[in-house]
Amino acid sequence: xKEVEQNSGPLSVPEGAxxxxxxxxxxxxxxxxFWYRQYSGKSPELIMSIYSNGDKEDGRFTAQLxxxxxxxxxxxxxSQPSDSATYLCAVRQTGANNLFFGTGTRLTVIP
Amino acid sequence: xxxxxxxxxxxxxxxxxxxxxxxHQTWSHSYxxxxxxxxxxxxxxxxxxxxxxxxxxxxxxxGYVVSRSKTENFPLTLESATxxxxxxxxxxxxxxxxxxxxTQYFGPGTRLTVL
Numbered sequence: 001x002k003e004v005e006q007n008s009g010p011l012s013v014p015e016g017a018x019x020x021x022x023x024x025x026x027x028x029x030x031x032x033x034f035w036y037r038q039y040s041g042k043s044p045e046l047i048m049s050i051y052s053n054g055d056k057e058d059g060r061f062t063a064q065l066x067x068x069x070x071x072x073x074x075x076x077x078x079s080q081p082s083d084s085a086t087y088l089c090a091v092r093q094t095g096a097n098n099l100f101f102g103t104g105t106r107l108t109v110i111p
Numbered sequence: 112x113x114x115x116x117x118x119x120x121x122x123x124x125x126x127x128x129x130x131x132x133x134x135h136q137t138w139s140h141s142y143x144x145x146x147x148x149x150x151x152x153x154x155x156x157x158x159x160x161x162x163x164x165x166x167x168x169x170x171x172x173x174g175y176v177v178s179r180s181k182t183e184n185f186p187l188t189l190e191s192a193t194x195x196x197x198x199x200x201x202x203x204x205x206x207x208x209x210x211x212x213x214t215q216y217f218g219p220g221t222r223l224t225v226l
Contacts, residue, residue, distance in 0.1 A: 032213055043201055043217040044154070088154065090215075097161060097208030098144060098169060099215060103153035 003027065004091050006102035014110050019076040021105050023089030026070070032092035033065055033072045034099065039085045047087070048074065079109045114138075117202050117218040125226050130189045132221050134202030142205045143185040144215060145177065147198040154201065160185055161208060192225045199223070
């Protein structure tokens with residue numbers, strides 16, 4: 001079992017819709033959770049970080065963390081074509097200084 | 112402009128040659144990381160460093176060497192390049208390794224091709 005798992009997609013949503021990206025992780029003691037966006041040929045850029053159970057909102061983005069179920073999700077409201085990218089989930093496990101990344105979910109927003 | 116830079120951005124080399132990829136950050140971040148990104152594998156950690164002169168192995172360290180004599184630089188050396196090391200290499204840095212300041216910021220990447 002991989003430490004961090006994501007549905008590789010591709011996930012296609014129409015412009016203006018809500019895109020929902022999901023991620024599960026194996027280490028129950030994991031403490032830090034991140035969503036990165038990566039455009040083709042570019043480096044990952046941070047979208048959201050979340051450390052506590054519940055929701056965290058930043059503009060059109062909402063990160064949701066459920067430690068009991070070991071999943072973290074990212075909702076993108078009013079999806080735009082510019083949101084088309086690969087979204088990477090990253091988790092810092094207990095006692096670790098580094099992050100474990102999922103393989104990413106490719107999102108396409110259709111105009 | 113402050114940030115994290117990598118050089119070269121593109122490199123083609125031959126099997127058996129030594130290659131060094133450079134990473135420089137201007138934030139005075141304590142932690143620095145090297146990842147490789149391959150299709151189907153995502154980002155995998157090669158080595159990381161918690162401070163100058165402190166380095167540790169990640170998930171895929173074989174065939175790579177790192178050093179960190181200065182806080183701002185973290186070079187990655189492929190001692191004898193192999194075709195399996197063809198990949199995109201990303202350097203990253205973070206203020207700390209845990210807590211609210213453990214966000215990692217990535218450099219632009221180096222695309223390495225080993226022929």
